[in-house]
Amino acid sequence: MLAPDMVQLDMTGPFxxxxxxxxxxxxxxxxTLDPVRTDRGLRIVPDTTRESAAVAxxxxxxxxxxxxxxxxxTAWIDFVRRQADSAEHVFGIxxxxxxxxxxxxLQGRRAGGHWQARDLLTRFGAIPSDARVTVDGKYYxxxxxxSGIDVALRVVADLEGEVAARKIQLAIxxxxxxxxxxxxxxxxxxxxxxxxxxxxxxxRAQREDMVAQAAERLRxx
Amino acid sequence: MLAPDMVQLDMTGPFxxxxxxxxxxxxxxxxTLDPVRTDRGLRIVPDTTRESAAVAxxxxxxxxxxxxxxxxxTAWIDFVRRQADSAEHVFGIxxxxxxxxxxxxLQGRRAGGHWQARDLLTRFGAIPSDARVTVDGKYYxxxxxxSGIDVALRVVADLEGEVAARKIQLAIxxxxxxxxxxxxxxxxxxxxxxxxxxxxxxxRAQREDMVAQAAERLRxx
Numbered sequence: 001m002l003a004p005d006m007v008q009l010d011m012t013g014p015f016x017x018x019x020x021x022x023x024x025x026x027x028x029x030x031x032t033l034d035p036v037r038t039d040r041g042l043r044i045v046p047d048t049t050r051e052s053a054a055v056a057x058x059x060x061x062x063x064x065x066x067x068x069x070x071x072x073x074t075a076w077i078d079f080v081r082r083q084a085d086s087a088e089h090v091f092g093i094x095x096x097x098x099x100x101x102x103x104x105x106l107q108g109r110r111a112g113g114h115w116q117a118r119d120l121l122t123r124f125g126a127i128p129s130d131a132r133v134t135v136d137g138k139y140y141x142x143x144x145x146x147s148g149i150d151v152a153l154r155v156v157a158d159l160e161g162e163v164a165a166r167k168i169q170l171a172i173x174x175x176x177x178x179x180x181x182x183x184x185x186x187x188x189x190x191x192x193x194x195x196x197x198x199x200x201x202x203x204r205a206q207r208e209d210m211v212a213q214a215a216e217r218l219r220x221x
Numbered sequence: 222m223l224a225p226d227m228v229q230l231d232m233t234g235p236f237x238x239x240x241x242x243x244x245x246x247x248x249x250x251x252x253t254l255d256p257v258r259t260d261r262g263l264r265i266v267p268d269t270t271r272e273s274a275a276v277a278x279x280x281x282x283x284x285x286x287x288x289x290x291x292x293x294x295t296a297w298i299d300f301v302r303r304q305a306d307s308a309e310h311v312f313g314i315x316x317x318x319x320x321x322x323x324x325x326x327l328q329g330r331r332a333g334g335h336w337q338a339r340d341l342l343t344r345f346g347a348i349p350s351d352a353r354v355t356v357d358g359k360y361y362x363x364x365x366x367x368s369g370i371d372v373a374l375r376v377v378a379d380l381e382g383e384v385a386a387r388k389i390q391l392a393i394x395x396x397x398x399x400x401x402x403x404x405x406x407x408x409x410x411x412x413x414x415x416x417x418x419x420x421x422x423x424x425r426a427q428r429e430d431m432v433a434q435a436a437e438r439l440r441x442x
Contacts, residue, residue, distance in 0.1 A: 009393065012233035012263065016366065019261035026262070035256070035266045040240035041247070042233065045256045045264035094394075115394060132398050144394025145237065146370065153400045166401050166413045167420075172230065173315075173336060173365025175404025176397035177353050179374045182387050183396025192387045199388075 001059075002030040002046050003076070005066030008038035009145050010093040014060055017152035020168045021160055029053045031075065039064050050079040058155070059087045062148070063094030063114060068207050071102035071214035081105070089155055092141040093148040095207075100139065101126050102214035109136040114144035115185050116200055117207060123215040143184075149174065222280075223251040223267050224297070226287030229259035230366050231314040235281055238373035241389045242381055250274045252296065260285050271300040279376070280308045283369070284315030284335060289428050292323035292435035302326070310376055313362040314369040316428075321360065322347050323435035330357040335365035336406050337421055338428060344436040364405075370395065 002011065011028075019026045030036050030046035037043050048054075061067070061080065070076035080103045084090045092100045097113040100106050101124030111126045112118060112134040121128045132147045133140065133154050142151040153174070157165035182188040197204075223232065232249075240247045251257050251267035258264050269275075282288070282301065291297035301324045305311045313321045318334040321327050322345025332347045333339060333355040342349045353368045354361065354375050363372040374395070378386035403409040418425075 007237070008233055009237035012229055015261070015263055016228070016230035019263075028263070040236070041268075042236055042240075042249070043266035045266065047262075132394075132396065133400075143396075144392070146393050146395045146397060149367065150398055150400060157400055162401065163413060163416070166403050166409060167417050169399055169401060169404050170406070170409045170413055170417050171365070171421075172367050173353075173404055174367045174397075174399050175353070175364075175408060176367060176395075176399065177371055178390055178395050178397065179354075179371060179378055180383065180387050180390060183390050183394055185391070187396060188387060188391045192384060192391055195384070196388050196391050200392075 001061055001079070002028050002036040002044055003066040003070050004036055005039045005064055005069070006036075006062050007064035007094060007145055008040070008042045008044065010062030010064060010096060010148050011060065013146060013148040014091065014093060014152035016172060017149060017156060017168055018058070018060070020171065021156055021164065027053065027056070029079070039066065050075060053079075053083070055086045056083055057087060058089045058091065059083045060091040061093065061096035061099050063096040063098070065203065067096055067099050068210045070099050071210055072217070077103050087138070089138050089140060089159070091151060091155070092139070093151065094142065094144050097121060097126070097141040098124070098211060100141070102218060104218050106139065109139055110134055111136065111139065112141040112143050116197070116204060120208065120211045123211050124218065222282055222300070223249050223257040223265055224287040224291050225258055226260045226285055226290070227257075227283050228285035228315060228366055229261065229263045229265065231283030231285060231317060231369050232281065234367060234369040235312065235314060235373035237393060238370060238377060238389055239279070239281070241392065242377055242385065248274065248277070250300070260287065271296060274304070276307045277304055278308060279310045279312065280304045281312040282314065282317035282320050284317040284319070286424065288317055288320050289431045291320050292431055293438070298324050308359070310359050310361060310380070312369075312372060312376070313360070314372065315363065315365050318342060318347070318362040319345070319432060321362070323439060325439050327360065330360055331355055332357065332360065333362040333364050337418070337425060341429065341432045344432050345439065
């Protein structure tokens, strides 16, 4: 799915993996057919709308501020519930797992999410996981942004076999060497963690508020 | 730059990093303002055209089949030469380094590229590098697809300091755990390497032909 102000790499990372599986096709679903402006300005053209979207085998829900707003949008909640109900596998990338939670799909399940947001999953009855890839039944959830690539390779391995996944991993030369150790709060210097948290303070407060509202709606629909 | 049939993650990976640097802005340049269809169907809306693009501090050249075609397109060659001339830093991601080579920018320089194409850099007088990130003067070149994320973090560290790069690395939770060892020919099982090479045989032949033509033009402009 594509929502305004989503994080584009939450979707484009998994897209690159999933679209390379022989026989699979990826369809980008949005509210309308107009280009969707993601949070840092990249604009992506949807393939179809929520109303016209075919029933998918695999639903991918990215994260970001726009996906927080979708928690309070019944058109998105209905779409996610309907697609997740018939999908064989459901992805929540980064804070996308919050939308799955808001749709009532993660109750009693283990689920991951961006390290700055995953604690909020408890508000939807989920059990937060710190793992980069968390699988609970048909729900595949990930940590922040870039972990969508890892979770996509994992689902390809589970559905199409290890050789299929390894071929894609080699084709996209996914042998990452981040320039620094880090990438998680526990492996980053304390000053870096504090700086990222400070930058995101307003965003976090807004997200807490939206999660609280979405959780209330889930209790009293 | 955006070219039809490029590999979208070559651009969207670095985009996610570069667009997060305070004070930096990213502009997507294409031949026209129409959405650009990338090789697996994702459509991206350009911000500007080659003619209207501002002089950039940093030029990012992604790879893929469409960028091979750009090697034989004087409008792209002229654009890349002009922008590279004034840019402080130039990125070639994946097979994007071939376009830099075709523009005559890598003569005598060390440069990386996708493992299935980097040997062709010799045709443009460059010295192929197997490293995931290769820096030679202002030219930052990378291995295949996903390595664009690593090279983007590296340039942020070089220009804005290590803390700025580590903040972005943590914000996008870039602590990758590919599901399998691999991602390079030397770390993947031989059957996987052979399968990927077999799938790409026609593409490779086409690319060799285009590189030969582009190299000929470079010798006799």
